[in-house]
Amino acid sequence: MFMPKSSNVKVMLPAMVERNLIQLGEHIRIARKRRKQSLALWAERMQVSIPTLRRVEAGDPAVSVATYATALWLIGRVQLLGEIANPAKDELALMQELKSLTKGKQGSSK
Numbered sequence: 001m002f003m004p005k006s007s008n009v010k011v012m013l014p015a016m017v018e019r020n021l022i023q024l025g026e027h028i029r030i031a032r033k034r035r036k037q038s039l040a041l042w043a044e045r046m047q048v049s050i051p052t053l054r055r056v057e058a059g060d061p062a063v064s065v066a067t068y069a070t071a072l073w074l075i076g077r078v079q080l081l082g083e084i085a086n087p088a089k090d091e092l093a094l095m096q097e098l099k100s101l102t103k104g105k106q107g108s109s110k
Contacts, residue, residue: 013061024068025059031075032057046070 032042043053048067055063056071072078087093 018059018061021061022059025057028068028071028075029057035075042071042074045074 032039039050039053043050046053046067047070048056052063052067053071056067069078069081072081083089
């Protein structure tokens with residue numbers, strides 16, 4: 001009998017990630033309810049099962065990002081997904097680049 005591979009993503013999940021996934025799921029649930037749409041209708045529109053949609057609304061980290069993206073699409077917010085890791089807004093990488101450029105300049109001026 002085939003047994004699905006269990007995911008250890010929940011065990012290794014940083015607390016901040018877990019909290020934000022739970023919040024995302026809750027926001028998706030609220031958006032669905034504000035639109036007065038049933039789990040069955042949304043699951044059908046997302047092409048997932050009702051249990052999978054329930055897992056999305058619970059913030060389950062084992063659900064695929066594509067499933068979350070489809071839920072965001074249903075509420076007209078999927079465009080934000082492309083901006084999450086926008087390199088132009090990556091302040092940590094910018095600070096690291098500036099630091100390395102500053103170090104290189106100090107070494108060449110001696």
